[in-house]
Amino acid sequence: MKAITLVNRRGGRAGADARDRVSLALTAAGIEGPVELIDGDQLAARARAAVDHGAALVIAAGGDGSQSAVAGALAGTGCALGILPLGTLNHLARDLAIPSDLDEAAAVIASGHRRRIDLAEMNGKIFVNNSAIGLYPLMVLDRISQQVRLGRSKRLAMMVASARTLWRFHDQRLRLTVNNGEQELLDTPLLFVGNNDYRLALPAAGRRQTLDDGRLCVMVMRRKGVLGLLAAMARALVGLTRPDDMVRLDNVRELRVESVQSRVTVSVDGETCALDWPLTYRILPGALTVIAPIPGA
Incomplete structure (x- = not known):
C-alpha cells in the first residue's frame, strides 16, 4: 500500500521524534510513501496538492485539528483519509474506533477498509x-x-x-x-x-x-x-x-x-x-x- 503521510510537527503528542515514530509504524504495517513533517497551517494546502497529483490515500498524523484540515482538502475527491491519532483527545479517531496506539492505528490503515462519512460545513469551512x-x-x-x-x-x-x-x-x-x-x-x-x-x-x-x-x-x-x-x-x-x-x-x-x-x-x-x-x-x-x-x- 502506498500513501502520502503528513505529520503535524506541533500536533498534541507529536514530539520531536514524531516523524521517525510514524515512519516506523507505517513501515511495520507495510505502508510505503513519503512521510512529511509540516506546520499545521500548511496541512490543507499540501493535502490538496497530493490530490491534484493523483494520490489515492493521504494519512494525517496529528490531533483533531490536523484531521479536520486534511479532511477539508479531501472532501468530495474520492481520495481516502488515513488517521494516525497524535493529538490530546482524538475525538474523530475515537468515534471511528481507531486505536490511539500508533502501531495499531497503522495496522487499521493497512487493512484498507474504506467508509464514507459525513462532514459538516460552516460558512464554507469544513x-x-x-x-x-x-x-x-x-x-x-x-x-x-x-x-x-x-x-x-x-x-x-x-x-x-x-x-x-x-x-x-x-x-x-x-x-x-x-x-x-x-x-x-x-x-x-x-x-x-x-x-x-x-x-x-x-x-x-x-x-x-x-x-x-x-x-x-x-x-x-x-x-x-x-x-x-x-x-x-x-x-x-x-x-x-x-x-x-x-x-x-x-x-x-x-x-x-x-x-x-x-x-x-x-x-x-x-x-x-x-x-x-x-x-x-x-x-x-x-x-x-x-x-x-x-x-x-
Whole structure:
C-alpha cells in the first residue's frame, strides 16, 4: 500500500521524534510513501496538492485539528483519509474506533477498509467534529493566551479560563433558521453544532455512535445564572446532563444563525476564529472517504 503521510510537527503528542515514530509504524504495517513533517497551517494546502497529483490515500498524523484540515482538502475527491491519532483527545479517531496506539492505528490503515462519512460545513469551512458559539470559544481564547503568556498547562489554563469567562459572560440573542423554514429567537450562553449526533449521557457522553446519519446535532444551552452554568457544565463533563440544561433541535440539515452583533467568535474543531454574521451550517452527507474499522466489528 502506498500513501502520502503528513505529520503535524506541533500536533498534541507529536514530539520531536514524531516523524521517525510514524515512519516506523507505517513501515511495520507495510505502508510505503513519503512521510512529511509540516506546520499545521500548511496541512490543507499540501493535502490538496497530493490530490491534484493523483494520490489515492493521504494519512494525517496529528490531533483533531490536523484531521479536520486534511479532511477539508479531501472532501468530495474520492481520495481516502488515513488517521494516525497524535493529538490530546482524538475525538474523530475515537468515534471511528481507531486505536490511539500508533502501531495499531497503522495496522487499521493497512487493512484498507474504506467508509464514507459525513462532514459538516460552516460558512464554507469544513469540520469533522463540532463548532460552538458563546462560552466555549471565549474560554479557548483565554486558555491559549494563558498558555502563551504564562506557560500554564492546558488543563490548568482551561480551568482558570472557564471560571473567568463564566463570571464575565452575558447571554447572546440569536435567531435560528432550521432547514430554511422554522425560525426561533432565543437568548443562550452556548450554541453547539455537531457533525452527527452527540450523546450526553453515560456511558457514551461526548461520543457519536454514527458518522453517516446525514444530520447536524444542534444543542442550545438554556439561560442560567453563573452558578447554574457552573453546575450545568460540571454535569456535562461527567455525563449527567439534565433535560433542563440543553434544548436539542431535531432533524437539522442546515442551520442559519443571526445576531444583531457585528462579529462573533466561533470555535471549529477546537480552533477559534472571528467571523461576520450570519453563520450557515450544513451537513455534507458521505463527503469523506476514511479508512477505519468495520462498524460493530
